[in-house]
Every structure is written in structure tokens, then in C-alpha cells.
Amino acid sequence: MQQRKNDAPESHPWTVFAAEAEVRVLPGGDTQVLKRLKAGERVSGTLYRDSRTDEEWLVARLDGQHVYLQLCTLMRVHPGFAPVNGNLPIGAEFVNRWWGIPTTYEPNDLVALEAPYIIEDGKEYRLRAEAADAVKRMVDAAAGDEIILRVVSSYRSGEYQRGLFEKACRKDGAAQRYSARPGHSEHQLGTAVDICDLKQEHAFEHSFQDTKEGEWLTANAGRFGFRRSYTDANTEETGYISEPWHWRYWGKDITT
Numbered sequence: 001m002q003q004r005k006n007d008a009p010e011s012h013p014w015t016v017f018a019a020e021a022e023v024r025v026l027p028g029g030d031t032q033v034l035k036r037l038k039a040g041e042r043v044s045g046t047l048y049r050d051s052r053t054d055e056e057w058l059v060a061r062l063d064g065q066h067v068y069l070q071l072c073t074l075m076r077v078h079p080g081f082a083p084v085n086g087n088l089p090i091g092a093e094f095v096n097r098w099w100g101i102p103t104t105y106e107p108n109d110l111v112a113l114e115a116p117y118i119i120e121d122g123k124e125y126r127l128r129a130e131a132a133d134a135v136k137r138m139v140d141a142a143a144g145d146e147i148i149l150r151v152v153s154s155y156r157s158g159e160y161q162r163g164l165f166e167k168a169c170r171k172d173g174a175a176q177r178y179s180a181r182p183g184h185s186e187h188q189l190g191t192a193v194d195i196c197d198l199k200q201e202h203a204f205e206h207s208f209q210d211t212k213e214g215e216w217l218t219a220n221a222g223r224f225g226f227r228r229s230y231t232d233a234n235t236e237e238t239g240y241i242s243e244p245w246h247w248r249y250w251g252k253d254i255t256t
Helices: 129-144 158-172 206-210 212-224
Strands: 014-016 020-024 033-038 046-049 056-062 065-070 110-112 126-128 149-153 192-197 226-230 243-249
Touching (some): 126 129, 192 212, 206 212
Antiparallel strands (some): 020 033, 046 056, 056 065, 110 126, 149 192, 192 243, 226 243
């Protein structure tokens, strides 16, 4: 199963989602700020990765000169999903570090997962109805093999993702590769789940892939329409670190 083809032009505009985006003469936080763009303003350009810091920048041409904007202040909606009329078709969405969906998008068929499928009773975990049914069947099948799985994260709104992203950048800097900008997270699709073992001993840890739970998912998740999104092999394609706990529902058996 492959990601939806990225057939959009690289020059497609980015939108400032942060309170403001600094326009600098050169990449780097210690360079001159020429102006500031406000939230909602749009700008086009090409991507540049600073090899010294691994931070990404947008190189744009404003007021007759080349300038740099931190990519961590910008998001970009794939033109195939702007505007969104109703729910996006499951499996057709294209979401990665550089292409996203509108931050306001929220599926209208979200349903709550209940115990025993969730890790924390009383906390809300929602998925699109079809994905929720699939994850329940998968967890039940695992239990039949004496493997206990629990959902530890599910749908996230664009606004909630903004808070997580800003927290991650404060903690680990703008070059961090584990938290997505709002609009760029598969969780906003309502079809992605983070899964852990019952005791949460390997929750959100790379070691999860070597547990019996992780190995069961690798061998069986495809039968229920789930695919691991972020692997050791596709970090350049997706822009994110390997996440053996993150599984996305694609809408059908994808074992073939």
C-alpha cells in the first residue's frame, strides 16, 4: 500500500499557522529579521534544509529579494483537499511533513472507543466509525492469540495538534521529527491510532516493535486494514522518525 501520489506543485503556497512568521535574510535564529507575516498570510517558495542544524526553511522571494522563513511556523494544504466537502475518502488522504489538510477538518462520523479497547477509562478516544470497527476487530483477534493491545491515542483536532507541536518544539527545537504541525498529522484524519501494551512498558518507544505485541501487529495488522505509517525505511519519505506504535487504517485488507 503506497501513499497517495504527491502530484501537487512544490510552489503551492504555504500558510502561516503560528501567531507570526519571521522573515529573515538568512536561515538561522541569529540573523536579521526583515518583517513578520501574520497568521493566515500565504507565501510560496522552495524548501531548504540547513545541514548544520537539520532545521527546515522556506526560501521565498518577497519585496524583490530572497528571504527565509522557518518551516515550523508554516503549514501547507494539498490542493486536492482544499476545500474539503464532507469527509475525506478513507485511504485517499495525503498527509506528511510537507503536505497536509485544512486545520479545521474534522470527520463527521467520529465515534468513541470504549473499554476494553482503550488504555485509560474515562478518557475520550474517537475514530471514524469504519476505523473504530476495524480496530475493535483487530484488538479482539489479538486477544484470541493472548496478545493484549490497547489504543493510547486516536483522533486529534488541528487545534489540539498545534499545542502538541508547539510543546515539542519548545522541548526539542524546530528540527524535531516526532510531532507534526497542525494539518500535517494522520491523527486528524480520524483513522490513525497509537497502540501500546497493557502495562505501557513500551508505549511510544521504538522498543515496542520488538515486543510480542509489536510483532503481532507487524504480522497481522494488514488483515484489518492497518499499516504502520512510519518505519525505519521511510523516514525521508514521511519526514518523521520511526514509530512502531502508530498505525493508520486504509479501509481494506492490505496484506496483498
